[in-house]
Amino acid sequence: MKKNIAIIMGGYSKEYNISLKSGNVVYKFLDDATYNKYKIHIFKDKWVYVDANENEQAVDKSDFSIVIDGKKLKFDCIFNAIHGTPGEDGYLQAYFELVGLPQTACNFYQAALTFNKRDLLSVLKPYGIASAKSYYLNKGDAVNEDAIISKLGLPCFVKANKAGSSFGISKVHTKEALLPAIENAYEADDEIIIEAFLDGTEVSVGVITYQGKTKVLPITEIVTENDFFDYEAKYEGKSQEITPARISKEQEEKVSNIAKRVYEILKMKGYSRSEFIFVDNEPYMLEMNTTPGLTEESILPQQAAAAGISLAQLFDSAIKEALR
Structure with a gap:
């Protein structure tokens, strides 16, 4: 019997458009012979099933079900294609665990931890995972520009602590640019991490659970025309x-x-997709993404293709692992 799969997309953050693209690619490539597929848009003001004619129907949040032709339909598994909150920071993972539905992303604690750049790097430090020197600020804290520059030097990166797709990130070259960069970061989050600039080769490493085993995908090198790997x-x-x-x-x-x-x-x-910069042959970790982009042009699908894994196989494996 075919499994009912809800592909959740959208979300509450500035990344919602990217998530909609990812979700539609999952819908396109997930095998029709194996799965009944349903697009579910999740936004702050509505959780809705969107049918082939773009008609919307509300999702029952008590058990994450929908009604089609007068009959209640429950899902066997949730395919999580939401970047940012609430799909990448643990909220939906915890919700689905409470209502008893398997979902393809990591568990809620891991999602919350990895979405918080400061906490992730702090947890990994005792294991010898290298990262850039950093300085933390919370909204309302006094800003001592001289202390920041003394610790980190210039240039440095000012980042929103809990945001993706390079929202709220600035590369700062002068003391005068530091406060505007901090204000820009606060538009995306009320916590900030400021990091020393690492001059080296940037790489992205995909690690997934595939056919029951941990698999490292071929590595991607990032070469940007801009000052850093920003949204553009x-x-x-x-x-x-x-x-x-x-x-x-x-x-x-x-x-x-x-x-x-x-x-x-x-x-x-x-x-997962983790970012590193090589400095003197040593990889320094920047962050980990647990709901990376899933469009045909996105990095993780590129890496899967280089490993001989099609999008259909990649998405099918995620569901099978969630149901295992």
Whole structure:
């Protein structure tokens, strides 16, 4: 019997349009012979099933069910394609656990932890996972520009602590630009992480659970035309994403082992994509994404393709792992 799969997309953050693209790609490539597929749009003002004619019907939040032709339809599994809150920060993971529905992303604790850049890097530090020097601010804190520059130097990166797709990120070259960058970051989150600039090769490493095993995908090198890998570089063609990365065998083995180790330390499941910068042959971790982009142009699908895994196989495996 075919399984009923809800593909959730949208979300409450600025990343909702990217999520809608990801969700539609999942809907397109998920095997029709194996699954009954349903698009579910999740926004602050509505949770709705969207049919082939773009008609909307409310989702019953008490058990995440819908009614079609007068009959209640329940789902066997949730395919999570939401970037940002509430699909990548643990809220929906906890909700689905409470209502007893398997879902394809990591569990709620791992989602909350990895979505918080400061907490993630702090948890991994005792395991020897290298990261840039950092300085933390919460909204309302006094800003000591001299102390920040003394600790981190210039240039430095000012980042919203809990945001994706490079929203709320600035590269700061001068003391005068520091306060405007902090205000920009506060537009995306009330917590900030400021990091020292790392001058080196940036790579993205996908680690997934595939056919019951942890699998590291071919590594992608990020080469941006802009000052850093910002929104334009990610989504408007202002970068090259080179898979496999042009790094040495030693570097490949080192960063692959670290990315896999992080995945296993955190007891992850589902998809992950971690970002690193090589400095003097040492990979420094920047962050981990647990609901990475899933469009045909996105990095994780590119990596899967390089590993000989089609989108249909990639999406099918995620559901089978969730149902396992």
